[in-house]
Amino acid sequence: MPELPEVETIVRGLRPRLTGRVLTRPRLFHADVLSGVTRLRLVRALAGNRIEEVTRRAKHAVFRMASGHRLVIQPGMSGALLVFPRPLRSAERRYAVLVAGLRKGGTLVYRDVRRLGTVLLLDEPAWRAYTARIGPEPLAADFGIGDLAARLSGTRQAIKKVIMDQRRLAGVGNIYANEALFRARIDPSRAACRLGQAEVARLYRAVRAVLTEAIAAQGTTFRDYRTGTGERGSFQFRLDVYGREGEPCRRCGGRLATTHAIDARSTTFCWRCQGPPR
DNA sequence: ACGAGGTCCTGCGAGC
DNA sequence: TGCTCGCAGGACCTCG
Numbered sequence: 001m002p003e004l005p006e007v008e009t010i011v012r013g014l015r016p017r018l019t020g021r022v023l024t025r026p027r028l029f030h031a032d033v034l035s036g037v038t039r040l041r042l043v044r045a046l047a048g049n050r051i052e053e054v055t056r057r058a059k060h061a062v063f064r065m066a067s068g069h070r071l072v073i074q075p076g077m078s079g080a081l082l083v084f085p086r087p088l089r090s091a092e093r094r095y096a097v098l099v100a101g102l103r104k105g106g107t108l109v110y111r112d113v114r115r116l117g118t119v120l121l122l123d124e125p126a127w128r129a130y131t132a133r134i135g136p137e138p139l140a141a142d143f144g145i146g147d148l149a150a151r152l153s154g155t156r157q158a159i160k161k162v163i164m165d166q167r168r169l170a171g172v173g174n175i176y177a178n179e180a181l182f183r184a185r186i187d188p189s190r191a192a193c194r195l196g197q198a199e200v201a202r203l204y205r206a207v208r209a210v211l212t213e214a215i216a217a218q219g220t221t222f223r224d225y226r227t228g229t230g231e232r233g234s235f236q237f238r239l240d241v242y243g244r245e246g247e248p249c250r251r252c253g254g255r256l257a258t259t260h261a262i263d264a265r266s267t268t269f270c271w272r273c274q275g276p277p278r
Numbered sequence: 279a280c281g282a283g284g285t286c287c288t289g290c291g292a293g294c
Numbered sequence: 295t296g297c298t299c300g301c302a303g304g305a306c307c308t309c310g
Binding site for chain 1: 301302303304305
């Protein structure tokens with residue numbers, strides 16, 4: 001679920017509440033989210049460890065710990081990261097995957113209904129290798145049109161699939177891929193390497209604009225997503241295409257269509273403005 | 279290199 | 295009312 005704007009919103013909420021705080025009594029309730037670390041090693045590494053910095057990379061929340069480890073949480077489809085200024089109530093423990101107390105009060109929770117998320121514990125070299133495999137941040141100040149063009153060249157895969165590929169571009173998921181392609185008036189099924197310069201430029205501006213606006217709206221809440229303090233986002237009210245199948249296109253008034261032909265993910269688009277996917 | 283399809287997991291709404 | 299089915303914001307894998 002959470003894409004770049006949602007994780008960015010979560011991280012901004014957590015940062016002032018977690019930076020400098022020491023984790024106590026960490027507990028992992030579902031080991032199936034772990035990747036490359038055992039429950040025992042994770043719990044031992046977190047207990048008594050201080051959070052130095054809370055950041056985002058792609059769709060991951062990254063907690064840099066005083067020990068030099070990074071706790072990396074990728075919320076998957078249904079994950080939420082929440083901080084409470086008190087112990088958890090019983091209803092708040094539902095679907096909890098990882099819970100840790102905060103010394104001097106408070107609780108950090110990673111909650112994930114479907115548990116498609118991932119929890120990693122990486123030392124410095126492992127973190128460097130991990131982040132190196134992920135594509136550039138589309139909102140970075142030094143990310144330009146030429147960088148996007150370079151990431152799109154050399155593949156005939158559908159442009160929608162390519163911009164969702166985390167190795168090529170960080171943080172764009174299904175919702176914002178749909179939205180950006182609509183804004184850029186590009187057929188989602190077009191081969192990435194066949195886009196013209198003007199189309200790449202439109203896509204560049206569309207991706208940056210939709211992500212920026214979604215962050216300002218605190219993300220898109222359909223069901224599970226919450227900010228780091230439990231609020232809903234509001235970008236669901238501003239979507240042009242995602243979730244609007246059959247409704248009128250905001251640009252031309254035509255009926256929006258949905259296909260699952262691209263990477264088996266729902267793609268909603270306007271035939272008239274974006275042309276037919278093959 | 280690429281597309282198709284399956285896997286992980288649970289909940290919910292539609293339809294019967 | 296109760297059941298089954300398909301689908302859901304992600305990412306990984308194998309197969310041909």
